[in-house]
Amino acid sequence: MNAPIFLKQPAPGVFPQDGASAARPLAIMPETAIKPVKRSKLWELKSKYHCPIIGTCLPMDELVKFARRFAFGVSLRDEFSMHTEAAGRSGTRNEMSEAIQKHLDRKYQACLRRFEQAKNDAGVLAIWREHHACGEVSGAMWAALTHKAASEETRQVVYADVHMLSHQMGAGQAADARRLIHLEKENIELKSLVEIERLARVSAKATLREELRSLRQNAAGQHVEPAEIIALRERLAAFESGQAMIDMGRRLMNLRAALEQQLIAVQRGAEMEKKLIVLDGEIRALRAERDQLAAERDALERIFISPEMPPETDNGGCDGECHSCGKRGKIGCVLYVGGRTALVAQYRSMAERLGIRLTHHDGGQGESVSRLPDMINSADAVVCPTDWVSHNAYYQLKRQCKRSGKLCVLFKGAGVSSFAAVLSNLQDPRAALAAQDGGLQQGIIERPKTFVRTPA
Template structure:
């Protein structure tokens, strides 16, 4: 409990005052004023609980438990929390030790709150500390302050209570965000390693070129020194036309030197331009190869559209290279292009069903649709990660072939259907694992 001080009145004032004045003086001067901060065992349980949970770390609880031989297991944080609250309910060696420990740990916060002279100032200072995240020390200083009221303690308890709920919700969000950041970090590490290797290669190449240029510059400097020496000698021993001729020769050499330096700069610029051009050529070559493959696939598709379709038995799907009149599910792709996908499939004798990967179609329909289909195809660059991994897992579980491809256009889709129709795609159940390795 808080101790209160009864101020002493001068005896002369008591004797000179009348009985009515004396009574009024005693009532006004004998106001119960707290003289020191509250101890932890003097607080209510509702205030002791957040102090233990917020102001003491798990390591500190374990040290107190080992020192005073608690009954709770050192690995059970909640049991340690409850037992500490039971110990600090009364004044004893444990509660006194915790009181001293918290006073020493948060002495800066105690000194800061010492400037608060009223309950309103304590509450105002607490709200500022709480808003800036300085919670543990401010909580201990505010709840034990000699001017704090029960109403303010209740307000502080409410702030801590809601903060714990928000911290729990925020921790789940931070956990998911951390997992995504770790994934992004791993991908960036791979990219950085590739860039590092490229940088090392380019740096090595340019270092060699730099050494060549430095050697040329050293040669030029030496030539300039030699020309200066020759010029000095000529000026000393010759005159007239000979001097004029030598000056002309020196001017020609200077011009040649400038031209050589300009040629070096131009060569460096041309080499850089050549590298850029080589990169563009490689990109265009790759794009040409892709377009050629798609063109060939479209030609095969047009030929197959003119040829007669021979339906096959769906039960022979895994043992034949022709896939006619069979059901194939497409997961992902552009929804607006699906009617064109279906027309192409119908021309090849393939019944095509579609799942948009979770945009509008529910994921719960995917198992039943895969079970109906004989095989599955998926454009990997136009489908969500969740639909992609769920499709592979369901196909593997049901023993369905799964063909993954890149490209969400009509030509890419036609190329895949042509591979299926012509038997170029070897759709066996183990193709899932092989494609998984390629994708990873």
């Protein structure tokens, strides 16, 4: 049993400076008496670690099983959407996150036992670097991120190493695959050449033996030129001594050198073809970007050239549901979820020029996502840049719009020009009425040209 340790001379400032308590010795319990903390759970980690854990520690077949088991709201063929939903659900404690926690603990229990040897943060980092140098990343990352002694700095090192390793592995696997295809093809061709040479040598040897036997039979009954017999014997001796094999090896080496030159020429042609494909893709991307910028430019011109309209606050008792009403399909209040907080003032100014009142939610960066339902219910339409919003806010937005039947526009790009194109199309009565009456399914659009509403 461990006994407490007493300090005879207390350190200055540790004890109060009164009489009895100042002279009282300090009892310090040894480190073994301190109860160790537990390993971190999946939902206790920061949200940025969920993406590499799901992508690295769970192969796609295991992720499909979890998606089917916990009824993901996406297609099982859409790998990115399954990854996104799993990462989003891992941020809270639920049945799915608990199941993934148990599965990874059971799958990587060998790595967990190895990391239990580390008693401090430096030990965790040292063991991680050993596994990272050997290429054993998935189990080591899970054990390091959830280790009870791992600091936030160590977790950041693990996160950065895995992030860079994913880029390197993608490029390396493509190069290895191309190299393996060339080597397998070359191996097959060389085997074919060797087999052809071997069969030719066997056939030639049999022919010489037959000729020699025939000549000997003829020599018994008639005179045969000695020079012809000597030549045949020399050829036969060359085959039997292996000299013929040496000559065939030289020919095979020459053939191999010629084959290598042909492979180099073919490889150059393939590289040029790939470069042409890449350039063609870049040209198409530039054309698409040009068209998108032109559309955004036109939207900005329509907004800033048109006269500024004040937001409508009184509808005069009209709810805008009549087919002959001029207010039918008009948007009075728009909720903007996510985007760049620094541009909110410009978003609002642009909306006010069109007579639209704009409300904003930062998409979970600083505001709570629990405010989204009330804000969605109070708006006529909801717009959201999908590349500037958190996972939780994104799924909360989709669920609430589906329940309430709100007009919802999901687009890419949080710039002012993209928002201008969205507002311009929102002001188009034909697009708004088609979205309200058509009952189309909700979806993500890269360019804000189509507006869709989830059915009530």
